Amino acid sequence: MTLNQLRYFCELADAGNFGRAAERLHMTQPPLSRQIAGLETELGTKLFERGPKGVTLTAAGRQLLIDAREVLRLAALAQRNVVAARRGETGQLSLGFTMCAAYSVVPALTRRYKVAFPNVEFRVREMMPVVLERALREGEIDLGISFPGLDGPDTMSRPLLREPMSVVLPFNHKLSRVRRLKVRTLSTESFLIVPRDQAPSLHDGVVQRCQSAGFTPKIGLEVYLQQTIVNLVAAGLGVAFVPGSMQKAQVKGAVFKTVDNPPMVDQLLVWQSMNTNPCIQGFLSVCAELT
Amino acid sequence: MTLNQLRYFCELADAGNFGRAAERLHMTQPPLSRQIAGLETELGTKLFERGPKGVTLTAAGRQLLIDAREVLRLAALAQRNVVAARRGETGQLSLGFTMCAAYSVVPALTRRYKVAFPNVEFRVREMMPVVLERALREGEIDLGISFPGLDGPDTMSRPLLREPMSVVLPFNHKLSRVRRLKVRTLSTESFLIVPRDQAPSLHDGVVQRCQSAGFTPKIGLEVYLQQTIVNLVAAGLGVAFVPGSMQKAQVKGAVFKTVDNPPMVDQLLVWQSMNTNPCIQGFLSVCAELT
DNA sequence: TCATGGGCATACCGAAAAGGTATCATAATT
DNA sequence: AATTATGATACCTTTTCGGTATGCCCATGA
Numbered sequence: 007m008t009l010n011q012l013r014y015f016c017e018l019a020d021a022g023n024f025g026r027a028a029e030r031l032h033m034t035q036p037p038l039s040r041q042i043a044g045l046e047t048e049l050g051t052k053l054f055e056r057g058p059k060g061v062t063l064t065a066a067g068r069q070l071l072i073d074a075r076e077v078l079r080l081a082a083l084a085q086r087n088v089v090a091a092r093r094g095e096t097g098q099l100s101l102g103f104t105m106c107a108a109y110s111v112v113p114a115l116t117r118r119y120k121v122a123f124p125n126v127e128f129r130v131r132e133m134m135p136v137v138l139e140r141a142l143r144e145g146e147i148d149l150g151i152s153f154p155g156l157d158g159p160d161t162m163s164r165p166l167l168r169e170p171m172s173v174v175l176p177f178n179h180k181l182s183r184v185r186r187l188k189v190r191t192l193s194t195e196s197f198l199i200v201p202r203d204q205a206p207s208l209h210d211g212v213v214q215r216c217q218s219a220g221f222t223p224k225i226g227l228e229v230y231l232q233q234t235i236v237n238l239v240a241a242g243l244g245v246a247f248v249p250g251s252m253q254k255a256q257v258k259g260a261v262f263k264t265v266d267n268p269p270m271v272d273q274l275l276v277w278q279s280m281n282t283n284p285c286i287q288g289f290l291s292v293c294a295e296l297t
Numbered sequence: 298m299t300l301n302q303l304r305y306f307c308e309l310a311d312a313g314n315f316g317r318a319a320e321r322l323h324m325t326q327p328p329l330s331r332q333i334a335g336l337e338t339e340l341g342t343k344l345f346e347r348g349p350k351g352v353t354l355t356a357a358g359r360q361l362l363i364d365a366r367e368v369l370r371l372a373a374l375a376q377r378n379v380v381a382a383r384r385g386e387t388g389q390l391s392l393g394f395t396m397c398a399a400y401s402v403v404p405a406l407t408r409r410y411k412v413a414f415p416n417v418e419f420r421v422r423e424m425m426p427v428v429l430e431r432a433l434r435e436g437e438i439d440l441g442i443s444f445p446g447l448d449g450p451d452t453m454s455r456p457l458l459r460e461p462m463s464v465v466l467p468f469n470h471k472l473s474r475v476r477r478l479k480v481r482t483l484s485t486e487s488f489l490i491v492p493r494d495q496a497p498s499l500h501d502g503v504v505q506r507c508q509s510a511g512f513t514p515k516i517g518l519e520v521y522l523q524q525t526i527v528n529l530v531a532a533g534l535g536v537a538f539v540p541g542s543m544q545k546a547q548v549k550g551a552v553f554k555t556v557d558n559p560p561m562v563d564q565l566l567v568w569q570s571m572n573t574n575p576c577i578q579g580f581l582s583v584c585a586e587l588t
Numbered sequence: 589t590c591a592t593g594g595g596c597a598t599a600c601c602g603a604a605a606a607g608g609t610a611t612c613a614t615a616a617t618t
Numbered sequence: 619a620a621t622t623a624t625g626a627t628a629c630c631t632t633t634t635c636g637g638t639a640t641g642c643c644c645a646t647g648a
Contacts, residue, residue: 007376009300010606024625037607039626049376051383055573056625058615065389065574069382073375077368081298084364085340091360092342098356282346283356301635315596328636330597347596349644 009081011045012074014038015053019071023060090125094284100129101289102138103151106232107273110251111167111296112151119292126285134230135204142276148283150276153205163276166293170268171211171247174239177259187263189219196226196244198235211269212247218267236260300372302336303365305329306344310362314351381416385575391420392580393429394442397523398564401542402458402587403442410583417576425521426495433567439574441567444496454567457584461559462502462538465530468550478554480510487517487535489526502560503538509558527551 014031018038021027028035046053053067063071090096103112112130120128133141135155141147142161151166173192175182181191193216202209216223226244229235233255235246240259249271253262275293277286305322309329312318319326337344344358354362381387394403403421411419424432426446432438433452442457464483466473472482484507493500507514517535520526524546526537531550540562544553566584568577 007300007372009298012372012375023623025623033606034608035625036609036627040606043626049379051379052573053379058624060624065385065576066379066382069388070375070379073371073378077371077375080364080368080371081303084303084361084368085298087364088340088342088344088357088361091357094356097360285356314594316594325637326596327598327638331635334597349595351595 007045007048009078011041012078014041015045015067016071016074016078018042018054018061019063019067022062092284094126094286094288095123096125097283097285098127098129099123099149099283099285099289100131100147101149101151102131102133102141102147104135104138104153104231105132106153106249106252107151108132109254110169110249111273114296115166115289115292118296119289122292123285123288126288142278145278145281148277148281148286149289151273152276154207154272154274155205160279161276162279163274164290164293165272166275166297167273168270169250169273170264171215171271172250172253172268173245173263173265174236174248174252175245175261175263176239176242177261178242179245179261181263182261184263187265189215189265190221192216192223192245193219193221195224197223198227198229198238198244198246199223199225200230200232200235201228204230208271211271215247215265215267215269298336298339300369302332303369305332306336306358307362307365307369309333309345309352310354310358313353383575385417385577385579386414387416388574388576389418389420390414390440390574390576390580391422391438392440392442393422393424393432393438395426395429395444395522396423397444397540397543398442399423400545401460401540402564405587406457406580406583409587410580413583414576414579417579433569436569436572439568439572439577440580442564443567445498445563445565446496451570452567453570454565455581455584456563457566457588458564459561460541460564461555462506462562463541463544463559464536464554464556465527465539465543466536466552466554467530467533468552469533470536470552472554473552475554478556480506480556481512483507483514483536484510484512486515488514489518489520489529489535489537490514490516491521491523491526492519495521499562502562506538506556506558506560 014027017031018024018027021030024035024038024042028038031038042053049066049070051066052064053070054061055064087096101116116128116130131147135152138147138150138152142150143158154163173187173189181187197212199212200208213223227238229238232248232252235248236252236255236257237260238244239246240257247269250262250264275290305318308322309315309318312321315326315329319329322329333344340357340361342357343355344361345352346355378387392407407419407421422438426443429438429441429443433441434449445454464478464480472478488503490503491499504514518529520529523539523543526539527543527546527548528551529535530537531548538560541553541555566581
């Protein structure tokens with residue numbers, strides 16, 4: 007049984023006689039006769055009653071007409087779906103991001119992408135930066151949003167957001183009420199900072215800003231997540247530079263201060279160059295729209 | 298796009314490399330390569346990533362795998378359905394019957410048939426005998442249950458039931474209380490009877506029984522339906538012979554009496570010999586079981 | 589570094605299938 | 619009885635399909 011035979015069969019059932027059906031199918035009558043006869047032989051059943059003024063369906067033919075139409079409909083749908091999948095309009099896309107990004111770019115991006123590509127099964131996962139790197143390498147996720155630093159040879163990236171860092175102080179800190187905080191006044195403070203191997207750009211940005219203010223920051227504690235840094239600052243364990251958008255975390259007891267020439271932090275969208283998932287292009291177009 | 302290509306595609310997706318897939322498909326690798334390449338060309342999309350240790354699906358391929366499996370599943374189902382339809386296990390079957398038959402054979406037959414052929418869409422219609430004949434001729438119904446008499450050249454029939462006729466009298470009739478009614482005692486009564494052209498066998502049976510009792514019945518009223526005859530007898534318009542099963546009609550004021558050598562009435566299943574609906578055979582087998 | 593082997597693509601060939609033309613058989617219609 | 623419409627059959631040509639032989643690529647290992 008072939009799809010062509012089913013097409014011929016449906017057309018013949020519609021037309022009611024071989025001649026007109028063949029015409030509609032852009033072929034001549036004899037091959038059509040043979041195809042239908044072949045189909046009948048294969049199925050072991052007469053599908054049409056041949057009368058002097060055309061053909062009519064038998065009971066088996068009526069049943070097949072229902073099923074054949076469904077098969078043909080699905081076959082056509084399959085073709086359309088493949089095209090859609092190639093364009094990234096359907097399929098699956100998974101995004102991993104650090105909790106820090108969750109406060110800045112992720113919400114808007116996710117919302118916009120889901121509107122633009124409603125038929126893509128879009129999954130998002132918060133993950134620690136190191137986990138994100140591994141997940142990306144092993145193909146668990148198609149896209150990652152994180153700080154610069156995991157640019158391997160096979161990864162591509164695109165900047166999503168460049169935002170200033172703010173100083174965060176405990177609520178009861180002596181500097182928490184000054185109007186314009188100078189970095190220099192923090193020279194004796196104990197700093198909470200992300201380990202350099204976790205996010206070199208972030209770490210170096212903070213250290214360099216302090217050095218340009220004339221001191222090397224005293225590292226009180228190395229902490230992996232910006233979110234946790236803010237929490238620990240609120241608990242009185244020191245001060246820190248964190249991305250400005252962390253203010254949205256609404257941590258009680260933490261006070262945010264802007265400074266002159268703040269260190270800048272980048273959020274990068276990264277993916278593997280050999281990942282061919284067409285949905286990635288769609289996501290990139292949404293990113294381009296939004297920046 | 299052909300069903301074979303979809304089969305090849307699914308098998309390749311399962312096997313993970315051309316060699317094994319070709320083996321499973323009982324063919325060699327090169328034709329399989331060409332078929333897949335052809336499918337990819339037609340769809341305008343790479344479906345597999347060719348790696349040194351086999352193939353993996355692309356995003357478009359993953360989508361197609363879902364759809365292709367569904368298409369193949371339905372195609373196989375269509376084949377099975379055709380076979381079922383040929384055997385009369387699925388399809389449509391419509392039965393027309395006279396109201397008189399509704400009291401005797403129809404209930405049991407319908408019940409049994411629906412159990413034996415649950416996937417057949419079985420429709421039943423009560424109809425007047427003349428309408429039944431026309432409906433049968435024009436193919437509105439596949440089967441009819443009626444009295445003998447509409448045996449045309451193209452119709453086939455099979456006896457379903459042969460039952461004795463009873464005399465029905467008004468409740469207040471002077472003979473309604475005798476223990477054993479003799480036909481002879483009805484010689485002066487006015488008879489309600491079906492017109493001869495509507496059911497010759499029925500009509501003739503009654504007349505002949507009366508004549509063998511020594512009189513020709515006086516036709517008081519010609520009535521089409523046995524049901525109506527009983528009702529009119531109850532209303533005091535005369536007496537009548539009706540099929541014994543009419544007693545089930547529970548008409549108030551009508552009294553049924555059995556007689557010696559009662560006229561017999563046949564219920565026939567009739568259908569057109571050129572009607573090829575395979576469900577008819579199924580119905581016949583149910584009838585055979587029940588008689 | 590070069591040989592090796594697994595894996596897919598390509599070239600070419602013969603067989604099978606599909607479509608086209610011409611013609612026939614049948615039944616309804618004029 | 620001739621005609622017309624319809625499907626089937628015979629025969630031919632083209633296309634498609636599957637098979638064999640072989641080439642290319644890349645990873646692996648001596």
